[in-house]
Amino acid sequence: MKKLMSLIFMAVLLTSCEEVVDVDLPGVDSKLVVDGLLRVKKEVEFIDVRIGLKASTDFFEENLPVQAESVMISYGKPNSEGNFDNLSSSSLVEETSGSGIYVPDPDSLSDQRIPTSIAEPGTVFMLEIHYQDKYYFAQTEYVSTVPLDNLEQGDEVFFDEEQTEIIVTFTDNGEEDNFYLFDFMSGEFQTVEDEFFQGQQFEFSFFYDDETDPGDVVTVSILGATKEFYNYMDLVLQQTGNGNNGGPFQTPVATVRGNVFDLTGLENVTNLDNVERPNDYALGYFAVAQEYSRTIIIE
Known part of the structure; x- marks a missing residue:
């Protein structure tokens, strides 16, 4: 009888351990998520403009593509007073219905593509999004970078x-303080600044997990970054980690704010960082950066 009771007790214990416990997580307000990293390759004629828009969802759920009322990029060089003498613009439309990816309008009467030639130091890019009766605005300066040595x-x-x-080697531009973003594919990123190797050749190692096999082709890219974009990416990578199935733009952290501000109803905004709306903002970032890439075959 004691043996039988012990068996019954163990069966009940094991069954109870398999029960699924539902945890009610706090709901979160949906926010616009902007994937706005534009990579500039100087060897091609036009910038590959692709702005991704999604809406954040509750915990453990994938962000969903959304449709905006309008998306536009303006660009030019400000004068000494901070105003633009000549400002050009590109109207964007959804690439395919339901994709949430916005590209230069191919059906416009004028060419909406952005020439690569205008991307040079001092050029400012502005992103404007109208979504669900709200007006979002982001501004960034184009940043060049250096090629990979090896x-x-x-x-x-x-x-x-x-x-x-993978051992990465590049030579820093010693004429200025530089910030870099390295893309190792599959959502793997690394931030680097030149504080300790100003103007020198620098080498560092990046370690892939067991995702690579002999014969795999791996592409590594180096992108320039403003100090603000560097700080944003550094914080996001600290909180999300690498290898998160799509990168930090796919799973932005709510506590890390980017440079996309909600300016709905505001006029004469002179300092975007002083927009006092603690709960009204978009997630993600808008950046325009030069990119160099190299590939290697895994042995």
């Missing part, structure tokens, strides 16, 4: 033997 596969490991080491 990529090679190393044989060191960081945590376990399944990792693959």
Whole structure:
């Protein structure tokens, strides 16, 4: 009898351990999510303009593409007084219905593509979005960068033997303080600043987990970044980590604000950082950066 009771007790215990516990998580207000990183490749004629718009959802749910009433990018060089003598613009439309990806309008009477030639230091880009009767605005300056000197596969490991080491080498521009964003594919990013190697060649290692196999082609890109974009990406990567299935623009952190501001109903805004609307803002970031890439075949 004691043996039977013990078996019954163990069966009840195991069954109770398998019960699913539903946890009520606090609801969050949906926010516009802007994936606005424009990569400038100087060897092509036009900038590959693709602005992704999504709406944030509750915890553990994927952000959903949304349709905006209008999306436009303006660009030009401000004069000494901060005004624009000549300002050009590009009207964007949804690439395919329901995609949430906005590209230069191919059906416009005039060419809405943005020439790569206008992307140079001092050029300012402005993004305007009208979505659900709200007006969102972002402003950024184009940032150039330096090419990669070399990529090679190393044989060191960081945590376990399944990792693959890639050694990245580049030479910093010593004439200014520089900030860099490295893209290692599959949502893997790394931020680097030149505080300790100003004007020098710099080498560092990046470790892939067991996702790479011999024969795989890996592309590594270096992008320029403003100090503000560098700080934003650094905070996002700290909170989300790398390898999050699509990168930090797919899962932006609510506590890390980007540079897309809700200016609905406001006039004569001179300092975007002083927009006192603690609960009204978009997630994500708008940046325009030069990009260089190199590839390596995993051995």
